Amino acid sequence: MRWWIVRCLLFVSLACLPLMQAADSTSSTDVPTYTADGKMLFPTNYRSWVFLTSGVDMSYSPNPMNMGHSVFDNVFVNPDSYKAFLQTGTWPDKTMLVLEVRKAGDKASINKSGHFQTPELMGREVHVRDDTRFEGKWAFFGFDTDEPSKMVPKEAACYSCHQAHAAVDTTFVQFYPTLIGLAKDKGTLSANYLNDEKALASGQKEGKK
Amino acid sequence: MRWWIVRCLLFVSLACLPLMQAADSTSSTDVPTYTADGKMLFPTNYRSWVFLTSGVDMSYSPNPMNMGHSVFDNVFVNPDSYKAFLQTGTWPDKTMLVLEVRKAGDKASINKSGHFQTPELMGREVHVRDDTRFEGKWAFFGFDTDEPSKMVPKEAACYSCHQAHAAVDTTFVQFYPTLIGLAKDKGTLSANYLNDEKALASGQKEGKK
Numbered sequence: 068m069r070w071w072i073v074r075c076l077l078f079v080s081l082a083c084l085p086l087m088q089a090a091d092s093t094s095s096t097d098v099p100t101y102t103a104d105g106k107m108l109f110p111t112n113y114r115s116w117v118f119l120t121s122g123v124d125m126s127y128s129p130n131p132m133n134m135g136h137s138v139f140d141n142v143f144v145n146p147d148s149y150k151a152f153l154q155t156g157t158w159p160d161k162t163m164l165v166l167e168v169r170k171a172g173d174k175a176s177i178n179k180s181g182h183f184q185t186p187e188l189m190g191r192e193v194h195v196r197d198d199t200r201f202e203g204k205w206a207f208f209g210f211d212t213d214e215p216s217k218m219v220p221k222e223a224a225c226y227s228c229h230q231a232h233a234a235v236d237t238t239f240v241q242f243y244p245t246l247i248g249l250a251k252d253k254g255t256l257s258a259n260y261l262n263d264e265k266a267l268a269s270g271q272k273e274g275k276k
Numbered sequence: 277m278r279w280w281i282v283r284c285l286l287f288v289s290l291a292c293l294p295l296m297q298a299a300d301s302t303s304s305t306d307v308p309t310y311t312a313d314g315k316m317l318f319p320t321n322y323r324s325w326v327f328l329t330s331g332v333d334m335s336y337s338p339n340p341m342n343m344g345h346s347v348f349d350n351v352f353v354n355p356d357s358y359k360a361f362l363q364t365g366t367w368p369d370k371t372m373l374v375l376e377v378r379k380a381g382d383k384a385s386i387n388k389s390g391h392f393q394t395p396e397l398m399g400r401e402v403h404v405r406d407d408t409r410f411e412g413k414w415a416f417f418g419f420d421t422d423e424p425s426k427m428v429p430k431e432a433a434c435y436s437c438h439q440a441h442a443a444v445d446t447t448f449v450q451f452y453p454t455l456i457g458l459a460k461d462k463g464t465l466s467a468n469y470l471n472d473e474k475a476l477a478s479g480q481k482e483g484k485k
Contacts, residue, residue, distance in 0.1 A: 114454055115355070118327030121348065124390030139330065146324070169453060176450045176472060177441045181333030186453045232386045241385045244378060244395045245323055263385060 097145040098161050099195045106215035107193060107208040110145070113165040117149040118142070119243045123171065123182060127228070137171035139184050142243070152246060156253025157235055160204075162196040164238065192219075194229075194238065205229075205237045234260040306354040307370050308404045315424035316402060316417040319354070322374040326358040327351070328452045332380060332391060336437070346380035348393050351452070361455060365462025366444055369413075371405040373447065401428075403438075403447065414438075414446045443469040 097116070100108040110116075119142040144152075148162035170187035173180070192209045200206075207219040207226070219225065226237075234241040234257060235250045241260065250256055306325075309317040319325075328351040353361075357371035379396035382389070401418045409415075416428040416435070428434065435446075443450040443466060444459045450469065459465055 115326055115358070117324055118350070118352070120393045121330040121350070122390060122392040123332045123348075125387055125392055126389045127386045139332075141327070141330070143327070149324070176443070176448075176469075176476075177336045177437075178334055178451070180335045181331060183331040183334055183451045184329045184453045186457055228386075234385070239385075242387070242392045244393045248395055260385075267385075 097147060097163075099163055099193075099197050099200075101200075102215050106217055107195065108215050109191070109210050109213045110163060110165065110193065111213055113143045113145075113163075113167075116143040116145055116165070119144055119149075119164075119246065121184075122242065125242075137173075137182050138189060139169045139171050139182070141167045141169065141184075143167070153249065156250045156255035158196055158238060160196055160198045164194040166192050166194070196236075203230075203237075231259055232263055233257060306356065306372075308372055308402075308406050308409075310409075311424050315426055316404065317424050318400070318419050318422045319372060319374065319402065320422055322352045322354075322372075322376075325352040325354050325374070328353055328358075328373070328455065330393075331451065334451075346382075346391050347398060348378045348380050348391070350376045350378065350393075352376070362458065365459045365464035367405055367447060369405055369407045373403040375401050375403070405445075412439075412446075440468055441472055442466060 096110065097112075099110075102108065121139050121141045123139050124137050125140065143165045144158075145161075145163045148158055151159040151162075168189040168191065169184045170189055171182040172178075172185045173182055175183070190209065190211065192207055194205060194207055195201075196205050198204050201218075202221070203226070205226075207223070208216045209219055210216050229237040229239070233239050234247060235255050236257070240246050240250050305319065306321075311317065330348050330350045332348050333346050334349065352374045353367075354370075354372045357367055360368040360371075377398040377400065378393045379398055380391040381387075381394045382391055384392070399418065399420065401416055403414060403416055404410075405414050407413050410427075411430070412435070414435075416432070417425045418428055419425050438446040438448070442448050443456060444464050445466070449455050449459050
């Protein structure tokens with residue numbers, strides 16, 4: 068659930084815009100909530116949730132997009148699911164992960180180098196587990212505003228990529244610094260991820276020969 | 277409360293190490309707690325607090341230190357103080373801001389470029405407001421471990437720098453993307469910060485001539 072994926076999701080959600088109906092309601096609850104026609108309400112209070120990690124200019128593609136500025140992505144999870152993960156090493160039903168993408172700044176106030184986060188939001192998406200609702204349990208929803216949004220179609224690359232490479236279930240816990248060790252200890256790392264790691268280690272070994 | 281400051285603080289806390297007494301207790305409460313001899317207990321549950329921002333390789337010095345790798349800094353605040361800030365645009369007594377510094381990674385799993393956060397902690401500090409305890413209300417404490425730590429002496433550069441440049445009270449709200457606009461709306465921006473901004477704008481104008 069990273070920047071490369073978000074770009075794909077933003078593209079998909081923009082393409083879906085004409086299909087979206089106007090809606091008034093937003094959500095400030097910590098459980099996934101939907102409109103009658105299946106759109107998800109945006110969990111507007113996610114900035115009070117538990118922070119998992121941030122990255123800068125991350126890309127899963129060897130040819131990252133150049134936008135002329137850096138971007139941060141922040142990941143948050145609803146508190147009850149975080150508590151459950153600490154106990155079990157995996158996510159329970161009704162987990163919501165929010166990815167927030169923000170424009171980075173460099174020179175401002177007394178900052179001379181490096182990057183900080185600016186108030187300029189560039190996109191948000193929710194990766195949600197809802198067992199009885201979604202085939203494969205998980206779904207993505209992209210949000211350009213706080214208005215309810217349609218589900219990203221199952222054919223989008225984010226689903227197959229998360230399925231193929233996620234460290235825990237379909238989530239990229241490999242990039243959540245306080246949780247990856249815990250998942251390892253609890254034995255919840257996915258077979259796909261462990262195979263990826265084995266292949267990476269073997270490639271590095273080959274490279275050193 | 278940024279990387280350059282942290283380096284100063286880490287130096288100070290390392291220098292203070294021989295003076296520190298062994299102690300067993302750590303804190304998981306959301307209010308500042310101290311040992312009988314004035315050390316602060318580390319708020320070990322800060323990762324469940326409210327995330328304010330992260331930065332990467334930030335430096336307030338024109339000659340940043342080169343460590344051969346990038347670093348992230350994450351800032352968290354205790355939830356009650358965050359709620360108070362949303363109401364008032366400033367921090368109440370007993371506010372605790374935790375700065376966490378983490379080593380950045382670049383190539384791992386399926387990530388090809390940019391930076392992500394790794395499990396490797398490089399330091400943590402607490403900036404705490406405790407009106408009846410500290411002259412000037414605020415104090416810094418650097419933590420290399422979860423053990424109680426002595427206050428950073430008032431003569432350290434972080435105090436004067438925060439006093440001279442912080443956007444709200446002695447805190448660098450100018451780098452907290454969801455709070456700076458709120459502080460502006462509430463009229464809580466400091467005179468020093470407003471002067472800095474005026475000087476910056478005037479310098480940029482001069483530069484364009």
